[in-house]
Amino acid sequence: MLTLRVDADTVSRTRLSPSPASESMAWLKLAAASGRHPVFGDPGPLARASLAHPDVALLADLLPRNGDTYTPDLLTPQPGTGTQRRDLIDEQIAQIEAVAQDDLEEQLFTYTRTHWSRPLRATTIRIAESGRLQRRLANGLARFWRDSLSDGWPELRSILDQDIAHRATAMATHGVGRTLGALHPDIAWTGDAISIAKSWDGEIDATGRDLVFAPSVLGRPGVIIQVDTPGQLVLYYPAQRIGTSRDRRSGNLAEVVGNARAVLLADLETARSTKELATRSGYAPGTISYHLGALHRAGLVTKVRAGRYVLYQRTAQAAGMLDEAGG
Structure with missing residues (x-):
């Protein structure tokens, strides 16, 4: 004691x-x-x-x-x-x-x-x-x-x-x-x-x-x-409430943590540039770049250069995570 x-x-x-x-x-x-x-x-x-x-x-x-x-x-x-x-x-x-x-x-x-x-x-x-x-x-x-x-x-x-x-x-x-x-x-x-x-x-x-x-x-x-x-x-x-039905429905913290990144992944079924994502999401370009960098390091998005732009698109792993979260 x-x-x-x-x-x-x-x-x-x-x-x-x-x-x-x-x-x-x-x-x-x-x-x-x-x-x-x-x-x-x-x-x-x-x-x-x-x-x-x-x-x-x-x-x-x-x-x-x-x-x-x-x-x-x-x-x-x-x-x-x-x-x-x-x-x-x-x-x-x-x-x-x-x-x-x-x-x-x-x-x-x-x-x-x-x-x-x-x-x-x-x-x-x-x-x-x-x-x-x-x-x-x-x-x-x-x-x-x-x-x-x-x-x-x-x-x-x-x-x-x-x-x-x-x-x-x-x-x-x-x-x-x-x-x-x-x-x-x-x-x-x-x-x-x-x-x-x-x-x-x-x-x-x-x-x-x-x-x-x-x-x-x-x-x-x-x-x-x-x-x-x-x-x-x-x-x-x-803390109290951990393990309640609301928390258990989240299943994986990756589905709860990362609203901005979830928005970006959902919009990256088609390859898009940082500028286009900023326009569509309402986030500042710097914020978009930061989150895309983290997603790329994690293997959740790919990037390829197309002329003056770098285009990002979600990977199969990211698509699977979105499907699982939606289910």
């Missing part, structure tokens, strides 16, 4: 927030392991194609595998308060780039050695020791987010926001303690502490610290506690 010792200050600073970085890491782990989400299925070709980028591959190499569970906390910074101009994901990317070298080395060199059954790659160690790893990891997260999750984040965010709204109402009605104790069967509120059912015993002093409860859609169904980065205390729990 793990115990988080809290005080009134902790309770007053407890908040609920989604964590796009954590959702990205969960989706990246599935893509790298050729795994499937129990509700949303296969991460899809866009996520797998993103792994070809060296910074995304470097990020994926720092995720647990072969039964290990430890993920360096620096990859999932505590979500901000939302008062900044930037989006949550931009704030978290900036936090990764700003991680102190001592904290990075402690998590990568000490904690992975303790919790992993495999050693860090020599290349990763060299990059970490050079002080360049923070920027590479931040760039890897930004690239994976753009390639596989950004276009559909509003769909996922709506599920997370509904959970947060439900919990906020419960807090207003029943109080903080009762609401926290109802987040998950493995979480209990004792009055001066939060207990979490774990296979190991421990106590963490959370007095006077910010405590963020983050609902998760793509992560594991259990409860995860994040305490290794100084000043960042996050507890992840499964």
